[in-house]
Amino acid sequence: MTLDINPAPPEVMHIDLNSAFAMTEQQANPLLRGKPVGITNRLNNFAICITASYEAKARGVSIGTRVGAARQLAPGFVILEADPAKYMYVHSKLRQIFTSYSPVSYMKSVDEGIIDFKGMAPILKGRPLEDVAAEIKQRVRDEVGDYMSVNIGIGQNRWLAKVGASLFKPDGLFTIDKDNLLLVYAMLGLTDLPYINYRYERRLHEAGIYTPLELYNTSERVLSKQVFKSINGHHWYLKLRGYETEVAFGMRTVGRSYVLEHRTDDPKEFATLLYKSCMKVARRLARFGLEARGLMLDLRFTHDPSQPHSRWFLRHMYKSGASRGDELYARALELYARCPRRVIKYLGITTYGLRPALQLTQPSLFNDEEAKRWRLEKAINEVNDQFGELALAPASVVSSRNPMKDKIPFGSIRYFD
Amino acid sequence: MLEKVNEPVEVLASFARHNQQVRITPHLLKWRGKHYQLEVFGLYHPERRGDKRIHIFSFSSGSTSFRTELDPETLVWTLVEVFYDA
Numbered sequence: 001m002t003l004d005i006n007p008a009p010p011e012v013m014h015i016d017l018n019s020a021f022a023m024t025e026q027q028a029n030p031l032l033r034g035k036p037v038g039i040t041n042r043l044n045n046f047a048i049c050i051t052a053s054y055e056a057k058a059r060g061v062s063i064g065t066r067v068g069a070a071r072q073l074a075p076g077f078v079i080l081e082a083d084p085a086k087y088m089y090v091h092s093k094l095r096q097i098f099t100s101y102s103p104v105s106y107m108k109s110v111d112e113g114i115i116d117f118k119g120m121a122p123i124l125k126g127r128p129l130e131d132v133a134a135e136i137k138q139r140v141r142d143e144v145g146d147y148m149s150v151n152i153g154i155g156q157n158r159w160l161a162k163v164g165a166s167l168f169k170p171d172g173l174f175t176i177d178k179d180n181l182l183l184v185y186a187m188l189g190l191t192d193l194p195y196i197n198y199r200y201e202r203r204l205h206e207a208g209i210y211t212p213l214e215l216y217n218t219s220e221r222v223l224s225k226q227v228f229k230s231i232n233g234h235h236w237y238l239k240l241r242g243y244e245t246e247v248a249f250g251m252r253t254v255g256r257s258y259v260l261e262h263r264t265d266d267p268k269e270f271a272t273l274l275y276k277s278c279m280k281v282a283r284r285l286a287r288f289g290l291e292a293r294g295l296m297l298d299l300r301f302t303h304d305p306s307q308p309h310s311r312w313f314l315r316h317m318y319k320s321g322a323s324r325g326d327e328l329y330a331r332a333l334e335l336y337a338r339c340p341r342r343v344i345k346y347l348g349i350t351t352y353g354l355r356p357a358l359q360l361t362q363p364s365l366f367n368d369e370e371a372k373r374w375r376l377e378k379a380i381n382e383v384n385d386q387f388g389e390l391a392l393a394p395a396s397v398v399s400s401r402n403p404m405k406d407k408i409p410f411g412s413i414r415y416f417d
Numbered sequence: 418m419l420e421k422v423n424e425p426v427e428v429l430a431s432f433a434r435h436n437q438q439v440r441i442t443p444h445l446l447k448w449r450g451k452h453y454q455l456e457v458f459g460l461y462h463p464e465r466r467g468d469k470r471i472h473i474f475s476f477s478s479g480s481t482s483f484r485t486e487l488d489p490e491t492l493v494w495t496l497v498e499v500f501y502d503a
Contacts, residue, residue, distance in 0.1 A: 024460070027459060027460050028459040028460035028462075028475035028484075029459055029475055029477065029482045029484075029500055030457035030459050030476070030477040030482060031477050031480065031481075031482045031500060031502045032482075032500075076503070080419075085462060085463070085464035085465070085473075086460070086462050086473075089462035089463060090462075145459075145460055384467075385467065385468060386467050386468045387467040387468075388466045388467035391467065
């Protein structure tokens with residue numbers, strides 16, 4: 001049985017900021033406007049650009065280009081270190097604007113959001129969504145900054161709205177409906193579709209699918225059994241026809257990842273970084289009132305031709321939950337003890353198996369040591385809340401060569417205020 | 418070229434009511450004996466440091482742009498960075 005294109009009107013709007021971080025820097029510093037600008041998490045020649053301005057992109061600089069190479073590609077290239085506070089502020093302003101249009105609106109990441117207008121017809125009173133989109137563009141210029149522009153796509157589901165927003169960058173606006181959907185597919189390549197990367201493309205090629213139209217015409221059975229070999233095939237079949245498949249899940253993991261400024265194979269130095277990361281994760285768990293049973297340690301090593309793998313990870317589900325920094329650290333050390341001794345360049349800690357934290361509500365008769373640790377953790381958190389992150393930290397952490405400053409996360413916004 | 422400065426400076430600013438909030442706009446900056454008049458306003462954004470909320474203003478004057486901070490407790494303005502157009 002085949003399913004036709006969703007006949008519903010396009011009522012989902014996807015809005016994303018053009019080259020978000022670079023444009024925010026160009027907004028802040030008027031002298032950077034019209035110039036090739038890149039943003040990096042670390043200011044050195046080996047660092048990579050996490051965003052490039054349109055002027056830099058026009059000269060071949062893209063996400064992932066090394067700063068040294070970007071300087072050669074784009075004369076006059078200006079590289080800046082990411083400024084998370086600035087991007088979070090722009091994010092909060094965008095969120096304010098979006099939520100003023102519909103109760104079903106949310107940010108998908110730092111720089112993109114969704115407004116769902118389903119059921120809003122009595123309020124819109126026949127006003128076309130393209131008119132609303134033009135108003136949003138103007139409000140972004142008025143309320144965030146006169147140099148800021150957004151791409152807006154409108155579609156029957158969130159995925160098609162995202163496709164629409166990607167079509168005419170920068171400052172684009174496009175609506176995809178049941179009448180032009182196949183025309184849109186005809187003018188795109190597979191990797192132009194959101195969530196289809198080169199690896200996915202290869203998988204599609206192996207199944208004889210070379211264009212979005214061919215993907216659209218592939219049966220649900222083939223997509224599920226042969227191409228994606230999972231429920232994803234069913235989801236792709238639906239989303240290509242304009243049916244909603246994206247469901248928001250609650251928080252399932254809390255973690256921290258970090259690329260080391262100073263790579264190390266020194267267990268003492270690494271233990272310091274591990275402790276710092278565990279403290280950060282503990283702060284995040286406390287903020288959401290959670291504890292975690294599971295812990296995963298994920299490490300990446302510098303290239304070594306004699307070794308088959310450059311990544312090592314280990315996870316363990318414990319019987320009891322942990323939420324304090326010292327508890328997480330003890331567990332992380334247990335996992336780290338089984339790691340091969342190599343030069344580490346990346347450290348990731350993820351807690352999972354989350355559940356509401358058990359707080360000690362009354363002093364224990366038998367476990368006074370535990371109560372003391374809770375009081376200490378609480379006191380440290382209070383000092384850090386007042387004076388800033390890691391204002392109070394163990395001496396070993398302070399003396400570390402790796403500062404572990406907060407960096408702007410790719411995509412994720414769950415730890416934002 | 419970007420220069421990290423971190424020096425207290427004198428700033429002439431206006432405080433105006435705007436949509437039930439107060440909008441602060443710097444107009445004139447005095448730094449190392451020289452006056453710089455705001456020509457293009459860039460961005461205002463706050464930054465939380467502990468329980469303090471620092472107000473940050475970015476703007477340009479001629480071929481120089483500035484990043485200044487206002488500490489709401491001490492009311493001291495600090496020039497954090499200067500960018501010179503090459």
